Amino acid sequence: MDLHRHPQLLDQLAAAHALGLLRGGARRRFEALAQQHAAVRAAALDWQHRVAGLNEVQPETDVPAAVWTRIDNMLSAERDQHAMTAARSAPAARGGWWNSLGWWRGAAGAGAVATAAVLVTTLALNQRMDTQIDDLRASLQKQPQVGYVAVLSDEQSRASMLITVDPRRGQLVLQRVGDYREAADKSLQLWALPADGAPRSLGVLTRNGQAKLPLDANALQAVPALAISLEPLGGVPSAGGPTGPVLFKGALIHKTT
Numbered sequence: 001m002d003l004h005r006h007p008q009l010l011d012q013l014a015a016a017h018a019l020g021l022l023r024g025g026a027r028r029r030f031e032a033l034a035q036q037h038a039a040v041r042a043a044a045l046d047w048q049h050r051v052a053g054l055n056e057v058q059p060e061t062d063v064p065a066a067v068w069t070r071i072d073n074m075l076s077a078e079r080d081q082h083a084m085t086a087a088r089s090a091p092a093a094r095g096g097w098w099n100s101l102g103w104w105r106g107a108a109g110a111g112a113v114a115t116a117a118v119l120v121t122t123l124a125l126n127q128r129m130d131t132q133i134d135d136l137r138a139s140l141q142k143q144p145q146v147g148y149v150a151v152l153s154d155e156q157s158r159a160s161m162l163i164t165v166d167p168r169r170g171q172l173v174l175q176r177v178g179d180y181r182e183a184a185d186k187s188l189q190l191w192a193l194p195a196d197g198a199p200r201s202l203g204v205l206t207r208n209g210q211a212k213l214p215l216d217a218n219a220l221q222a223v224p225a226l227a228i229s230l231e232p233l234g235g236v237p238s239a240g241g242p243t244g245p246v247l248f249k250g251a252l253i254h255k256t257t
Helices: 008-018 024-036 040-054 065-089 101-141
Strands: 148-153 161-165 172-176 186-193 199-204 211-214 226-233 248-252
Touching: 008 024, 008 040, 024 040, 040 148, 040 161, 040 248, 148 226, 161 248, 186 248, 199 211
Parallel strands: none
Antiparallel strands: 148 161, 148 248, 161 172, 172 211, 186 199, 186 226, 226 248
16 A cells, blocks of 8 residues: 555554554554655654653553452452362362462462552553543644645755644744754755746744744645755845755655645
8 A cells, every 4th residue: 555645544653653552563564664755754753743742741640549449359359269269179188288278368369469460550551541642632632733744855865854834824844853953154944846946945944953934835836845955144045046055855745634
């Protein structure tokens, strides 16, 4: 399947990958596709940045008293069952520790304690996951709408810049995902590369990890690709086009979901 041609499925798989819910062969296949297709790579990076903040928050969760009561009842029933089974199966003529009801009760108690530990751990993990999912849903509701997305790569095909466009807010967001840093007397300038005509400047990047530029979404219509060039500090006029080397380039993808 050409996953990049199915945006809704791609978005769901990228979300599962970022949340760690995509396992085994499915995860490996998704990561292989991300290396081959810019659209898959862009969706994966987009979701990784969405959930990055949640990964740093791991609140402790108290187990409700009702859960402990249910566990205690289960342990008592299990101990009684083990004791009755051991008493019935022990021949009267045999003695020693093997047929000791006390020994079997102790063994049953140890097994019950181990079972309780597993139950408590599982319940705590499930509750923490539920909390994280609720936090994720609330966070995603605040996320901007993404109309366009692009991953700009260098000549070695290494992803260096993630670009998303929110047409509702009229905003273009650039997130550095590589380790490139320009010199103090240089600036990185973003260019639209239309199918026909000369490159158009979309703005100059700041030096922090993320830059936001005002943008009319109509300016990206019939623009199949974006590029970033290295220019003198403050950038150059749009009319003259790039004057320095083009460092990063990539396809601009219009999201249909």
